[in-house]
Amino acid sequence: MNENNSIHRVELSRGDLLSVENPARYVGGEWGEVIKSEMLRQLREEGTTSYLRFALCFPDIYEIAMSNLAMKILYKILNDIDGVACERAFSPWKDMDRLMRDKALPLFTLETRSPLNDFDVLGFSLQYEMCFTNVFQMLDLSGISFRASERSESDPIVVAGGPVVYNIEPIAEVFDLVFLGEGEEVLAEFMDLMKIYKASARTNEPMSKASLLKEASKLEGVYVPSYYSMDYNTDGTIKSIDTLVEWAPKSVRKRIISNLDCVDFPTNPVVPHTKIVHDRAYLELFRGCSRGCRFCQAGYVYRPVREKSIETLCGQGYELEAATGYDEIGVLSLSTSDYSSLPEFLDIMVEPFADRHTSLSLPSLRLDSFSLELMEKVSGTRKTGLTFAPEAGTQRLRDVINKGITEEDIMSSLELAFAGGWQRVKLYFMLGLPTETMEDVLGIAQIARRVEKLFFEVANREGLKRRKPEIVVSTSMFIPKPFTPFQWEAQDTIESLRDKQKVLAEALKSRNIKYSWHDLKTSVWEALLARGDRRLLDVLTDGYRQGLYFDAWDDCFRYEDWLRVLESHGLSLDFFGARSRGEEEILPWDHIDIGVRKSYLFHERAMAYQEKTTAPCHGGCRACGAAEYNTGVCHA
Amino acid sequence: MLENERQIAMTMKPHRVAQIFRARFARTAGIVYIGHLDLMRTFERVCRRAEFPILYSQGYNPRPSMVFALPLGVGVATTSDYVDIFLEERIDAAIIISRFNQFCPNGLRLLEGGYVSSDSGSLMAEVSAATYHIASPNIREYTEKLLQRDSIMVMKRSKGKMKEAEIRDLFLEVSQEESEPHSISITVLAGSSRNLRPDLFLEAMSELEAYPSIDKDNAMVTRTALFMGEYPHLEPLSKTYS
Numbered sequence: 001m002n003e004n005n006s007i008h009r010v011e012l013s014r015g016d017l018l019s020v021e022n023p024a025r026y027v028g029g030e031w032g033e034v035i036k037s038e039m040l041r042q043l044r045e046e047g048t049t050s051y052l053r054f055a056l057c058f059p060d061i062y063e064i065a066m067s068n069l070a071m072k073i074l075y076k077i078l079n080d081i082d083g084v085a086c087e088r089a090f091s092p093w094k095d096m097d098r099l100m101r102d103k104a105l106p107l108f109t110l111e112t113r114s115p116l117n118d119f120d121v122l123g124f125s126l127q128y129e130m131c132f133t134n135v136f137q138m139l140d141l142s143g144i145s146f147r148a149s150e151r152s153e154s155d156p157i158v159v160a161g162g163p164v165v166y167n168i169e170p171i172a173e174v175f176d177l178v179f180l181g182e183g184e185e186v187l188a189e190f191m192d193l194m195k196i197y198k199a200s201a202r203t204n205e206p207m208s209k210a211s212l213l214k215e216a217s218k219l220e221g222v223y224v225p226s227y228y229s230m231d232y233n234t235d236g237t238i239k240s241i242d243t244l245v246e247w248a249p250k251s252v253r254k255r256i257i258s259n260l261d262c263v264d265f266p267t268n269p270v271v272p273h274t275k276i277v278h279d280r281a282y283l284e285l286f287r288g289c290s291r292g293c294r295f296c297q298a299g300y301v302y303r304p305v306r307e308k309s310i311e312t313l314c315g316q317g318y319e320l321e322a323a324t325g326y327d328e329i330g331v332l333s334l335s336t337s338d339y340s341s342l343p344e345f346l347d348i349m350v351e352p353f354a355d356r357h358t359s360l361s362l363p364s365l366r367l368d369s370f371s372l373e374l375m376e377k378v379s380g381t382r383k384t385g386l387t388f389a390p391e392a393g394t395q396r397l398r399d400v401i402n403k404g405i406t407e408e409d410i411m412s413s414l415e416l417a418f419a420g421g422w423q424r425v426k427l428y429f430m431l432g433l434p435t436e437t438m439e440d441v442l443g444i445a446q447i448a449r450r451v452e453k454l455f456f457e458v459a460n461r462e463g464l465k466r467r468k469p470e471i472v473v474s475t476s477m478f479i480p481k482p483f484t485p486f487q488w489e490a491q492d493t494i495e496s497l498r499d500k501q502k503v504l505a506e507a508l509k510s511r512n513i514k515y516s517w518h519d520l521k522t523s524v525w526e527a528l529l530a531r532g533d534r535r536l537l538d539v540l541t542d543g544y545r546q547g548l549y550f551d552a553w554d555d556c557f558r559y560e561d562w563l564r565v566l567e568s569h570g571l572s573l574d575f576f577g578a579r580s581r582g583e584e585e586i587l588p589w590d591h592i593d594i595g596v597r598k599s600y601l602f603h604e605r606a607m608a609y610q611e612k613t614t615a616p617c618h619g620g621c622r623a624c625g626a627a628e629y630n631t632g633v634c635h636a
Numbered sequence: 637m638l639e640n641e642r643q644i645a646m647t648m649k650p651h652r653v654a655q656i657f658r659a660r661f662a663r664t665a666g667i668v669y670i671g672h673l674d675l676m677r678t679f680e681r682v683c684r685r686a687e688f689p690i691l692y693s694q695g696y697n698p699r700p701s702m703v704f705a706l707p708l709g710v711g712v713a714t715t716s717d718y719v720d721i722f723l724e725e726r727i728d729a730a731i732i733i734s735r736f737n738q739f740c741p742n743g744l745r746l747l748e749g750g751y752v753s754s755d756s757g758s759l760m761a762e763v764s765a766a767t768y769h770i771a772s773p774n775i776r777e778y779t780e781k782l783l784q785r786d787s788i789m790v791m792k793r794s795k796g797k798m799k800e801a802e803i804r805d806l807f808l809e810v811s812q813e814e815s816e817p818h819s820i821s822i823t824v825l826a827g828s829s830r831n832l833r834p835d836l837f838l839e840a841m842s843e844l845e846a847y848p849s850i851d852k853d854n855a856m857v858t859r860t861a862l863f864m865g866e867y868p869h870l871e872p873l874s875k876t877y878s
């Protein structure tokens with residue numbers, strides 16, 4: 001398909017492509033794709049290029065990867081830099097994976113179909129723990145060693161970023177360096193260093209990888225895993241985290257963007273040919289969340305809250321809609337209702353969009369009369385389902401987790417919604433939260449029952465006879481995450497959770513209520529990875545070698561096999577999951593600094609046990625530590 | 637309340653007569669590997685980016701009004717396919733073509749087109765035959781052998797079930813170029829009533845004549861013409877607007 005035979009290109013035949021599910025995953029060429037023509041010319045004519053080649057890697061399949069906003073942001077930021085060419089590479093699905101292994105084809109980028117080995121940098125965007133093993137898949141298919149220490153000077157630099165890197169320890173030693181926090185600025189700074197590094201390779205005194213890392217480690221937000229070592233006690237807990245070079249900081253601080261109006265946002269992202277998971281354009285309202293739900297990692301690691309100005313937002317919204325041709329624009333943030341100019345924003349955007357048959361989707365909206373009217377406005381006459389996430393069944397437990405939503409909030413907004421003709425309601429809860437009792441579990445059923453009763457009351461009153469509510473109750477298993485007040489907590493066991501599910505299912509029995517739950521085994525394994533330490537790397541690579549990957553896919557995840565591998569390494573699940581940690585224990589991520597102090601998290605934990613809530617910080621600062629970034633809500 | 641207002645607004649909307657722009661398009665390169673639904677979505681987005689005054693369908697979930705002549709299979713290229721784009725107002729054909737091509741992804745291209753009257757038949761119903769160019773080793777010899785048969789029975793999926801079907805009578809013409817010894821063009825019945833998909837033809841050759849399956853899988857298939865009318869009086873669809 002390409003006339004440039006001198007360019008190193010992975011060739012797939014028509015037969016290859018037609019033999020796999022959805023070949024559109026592998027062909028690239030979408031609207032918005034960036035290919036640097038000057039780089040192609042150099043490669044064609046000189047066989048080499050002065051461009052810094054960056055392979056932006058996402059360890060999951062196309063449809064997932066392309067739905068991710070961080071990927072769109074980084075793709076733009078990198079390609080906007082002069083002399084940098086960023087291309088995309090994703091996990092090939094199992095059918096293509098098999099084909100590539102059979103035919104000894106290396107993993108390639110979509111833009112130029114170049115093997116990953118041809119790149120200067122491989123940058124992995126890590127969004128969830130269960131994708132760790134697919135990092136190995138991508139490296140393996142590229143013939144690149146898993147451990148940074150095993151790679152040579154000529155191998156690509158392998159880096160990572162994304163929300164799970166705040167505890168990257170289970171696979172930290174894979175990466176030459178890790179970007180903590182928001183990447184827009186620090187990546188650009190790192191690219192400047194890379195240019196020097198790459199240029200020096202053509203001189204008599206090439207810069208070594210070691211000196212590149214040393215320079216990079218001076219940038220705020222850059223963590224070099226090989227600068228730290230971990231020592232363990234006989235009981236498996238960490239004895240100490242030591243720095244191995246004198247210039248390594250005791251703790252590495254995450255990087256944030258202080259002013260979101262000053263960084264570029266992708267208003268012309270790649271528009272896939274094929275349907276992806278979230279097939280819409282995204283507009284980011286703000287970063288961070290000040291509510292402080294105690295189970296939520298995002299609520300702490302993205303602090304402080306920083307908003308985009310309404311001017312920036314509207315401008316980007318129009319550009320995005322025009323440039324992509326999408327008929328749905330989704331706004332993105334951790335809590336849409338908290339955006340201070342939301343009413344103005346919608347006043348400005350909704351009508352012009354409606355005229356162009358473009359809809360706005362507003363996820364994570366707190367429901368009240370205002371938002372109901374809003375939803376009607378943005379989604380036309382479509383009465384799609386309403387979603388609530390009370391997370392816990394009783395007020396007591398909601399106070400423990402600091403989820404600022406009351407049963408009355410839910411009932412009063414549902415009363416309005418039912419009267420307005422809505423009939424589908426989804427309720428999300430967690431089971432296994434700290435301090436949970438059976439009373440809390442049954443509280444979930446009580447809420448669902450109340451919702452059911454309310455529906456019929458309203459229907460009778462409004463004369464909406466013969467209509468029925470559709471109520472879905474969904475529970476997931478609580479997973480203690482690093483950098484939350486619950487990072488010290490024990491996770492509930494599968495056995496106990498099963499009992500709770502059984503009791504709940506019994507209490508929920510009704511024609512109008514459906515109960516669904518997440519796979520418990522997945523949650524237990526995710527919990528292990530989330531709070532794991534460096535001893536897990538051998539476990540994970542070993543499991544990968546035995547064919548265990550695509551763990552994020554329920555039908556691929558093999559829990560029993562993983563347990564076997566874990567035990568063969570002398571480690572136990574309960575050590576990582578069902579064990580509560582003491583205040584003094586050194587946690588595997590203690591050398592990482594997200595701005596929020598550990599002492600603050602511990603204080604919040606104490607508040608949880610006292611069943612006391614903490615109000616959101618836009619009502620007054622709680623002195624969590626993030627004010628040191630000198631920006632956002634802390635300085636409002 | 638809100639709902640009532642919307643209903644009133646809808647009924648007050650003046651009834652518009654659609655301007656139907658019939659375009660001939662080509663697709664090559666990577667975009668041949670997308671399915672028909674994805675291709676439709678891609679066309680919709682191109683038209684939105686190009687800011688054409690597209691007419692939207694009425695009802696629950698309004699979509700841009702567009703009709704394709706004949707779905708293209710995954711992996712099939714085309715140099716001559718047709719789409720009707722329904723517009724609220726007439727725009728110069730040259731402008732439509734150049735703007736479309738400016739906003740469409742690599743491999744997709746509008747070649748020509750013109751307006752057809754709104755009472756002309758539906759594009760889908762007009763299609764009666766199609767020509768496919770197939771490039772693959774020794775395809776000529778095998779085609780000749782296959783077409784010597786009086787009956788060609790193949791397994792065909794219809795309504796989810798595999799069923800045996802006779803395809804011999806779907807073949808209309810076979811032609812070949814001197815300069816391309818390893819390719820062939822077949823003209824076959826096409827459209828909503830009787831239709832031969834090129835992969836079925838290749839399948840039959842592999843089943844009945846033992847055509848090597850690696851060649852079958854890698855054959856380059858390109859639709860090169862779509863016709864209306866009854867054989868042997870076929871006329872290219874482009875006749876409808878030129």
Ligand code: SF4
Nearest residue numbers: 617621622624627634
């Ligand atoms: S420092 Fe204060 S205002 Fe800033 S995020 Fe923490 S609690 Fe909120």
